[in-house]
Amino acid sequence: HEHVVVAGGGQSGAQLVSSLRDEGFDGRVTLVCAEPEAPYQRPPLSKGYLSGTESDAALPLRAEHFYADHDVRVLPGQRVCGVDGHARRVQLADGGLLDYTHLVLATGARNRALAIPGADLDGVLSLRDLGDARELRKRLAQADRIAVIGAGFIGLEVASVARQLGTRVLLLEAADRPMSRAVSAPTAEWFAAAHRRAGVELHHGCQVGELLGRSGTVTGLRTRQGAEYRADLVLMAVGVRPNDEIAAQADLAVSDGIVVDEYLATGDPAVSAIGDCTRFPSRFAAGPVRLESVQNAVDQARCLARRLVGKPQPYAALPWFWSHQGGNKLTIAGLADHADRFVTRGDPATGKFSVWCFRGRRLLAAESVNRPAEHMAARRLLTAGRNPTPEQAADLDFDLKHHAA
Ligand code: FAD
Secondary structure (H helix, E strand, C coil): CCEEEEEEEHHHHHHHHHHHHCCCCCCEEEECCCCCCCCCHHHHHHHHHHHCCCCHHHCCCCCCCCCCCEEEEEECCCCEEEEEEECEEEEEEECCCCEEEEEEEEECEEEEECCCCCCCCCCCEEECCCHHHHHHHHHHHCCCCEEEECCHHHHHHHHHHHHCEEEECEEEECCCCCCCCCCCCHHHHHHHHHHHCCCCCEEEECCEEEEEECEEEEEEECCCCEEEEEEEEECCCCCCCEEEECCCHHCCECCCEEEECCCCCCCCCCCECCCCHHCCCCCCCCCCCCCCCHHHHHHHHHHHHHHHHCCCCCCCCCCCCEEEEEEEEEEEEECCCCEEEEEEEECCCHCCCCEEEECCCEEEEEEECHHHHHHHHHHHHHHHHCCCCCHHHCCCCHHHHHCCH
């Protein structure tokens, strides 16, 4: 009898079990969830849930009865802590064993910690799961000044929410601009200015060297450059590391992520991996990539579910992403990593524009700020491999939607 065991009940694990049933899979399905809650969405944790506009009820990915209705066995608060690929059996944290015919690693990622003095002081937080979000929400309500370390998406989103709540915000970034790994310079600079206008004190090019405290509680920080700042709450938002250890222990290839092929298969035909924990080949990138997005988690899960019911297709979905920062909506289609030419469409001063990223004359990505229709057009263009010229992309009179159709 077939038995699919899924390690990890996050965005990709939850999607996989539901897609398996949608595809007509009638074997056993077990979802091993390290967290105590049934699978929920993470994006609101740094947005509406943190600001208080979204409640707990809005978080679950599926209704409570969904799993029972679809004959999915959920093991909350349980982890897969070892894989025996020869026996096709996983070991659970409580000592239990589960035999599988197929194992799916959907273990996600965890926050990277900065190994600096003071990192263990009370009031130093990070944000990945619901427990973290509840703690941050509670502390934010009492804080006078939060120092956010790292101006990536999560750092910027939390900074925006904190400003909305009236908290003073210090935001420190080691690179020379926010979101430096993910977006082009024009987009990053526009957001830097928007956050400053909202009252965020943003400093680039500074590395935090030490967190300062009194009686075990954080009171501020010192940068490597020698500046000192006061803060009664600190959020470390310096990126994530993939949860790939159980794969490595099972002798599967890992390289900052579990290495899979275009079918999301590992070197063991009975083990696949999906979501934030994977490194995979993408036709939209120069080399194998690891992505952290809802789109990637969901689309990889759907792709794998189809393979597991005998309809294999390479994973070829277009990467896209969104981030909401203080009323501004950033949407990204494609991957701009190796772009060398950027054209702006629309006037950034109006707060509505997009940046089209090319390599030579080949379109790689588009970043849209408060321009949802252009984002949708970019998704269609990139998926279809239709390539407006840089001149067309910059020309507001050129109808991109029509070109995409
Ligand atoms: P996860 O959702 O992280 O799920 C992995 C699960 O596996 C976790 O519950 C983990 O505890 C569990 N686990 C780990 N190891 C084991 C084990 N050995 N056994 C059992 N269980 C295990 N993406 C966007 O596209 N847009 C956004 O606006 C956005 N905002 C975000 C805001 C926040 C605060 C965060 C944290 C993420 C955000 N993301 C956003 C990213 C998005 O949520 C992730 O890319 C997505 O959740 C990845 O899904 P996943 O299933 O790979 O991993």
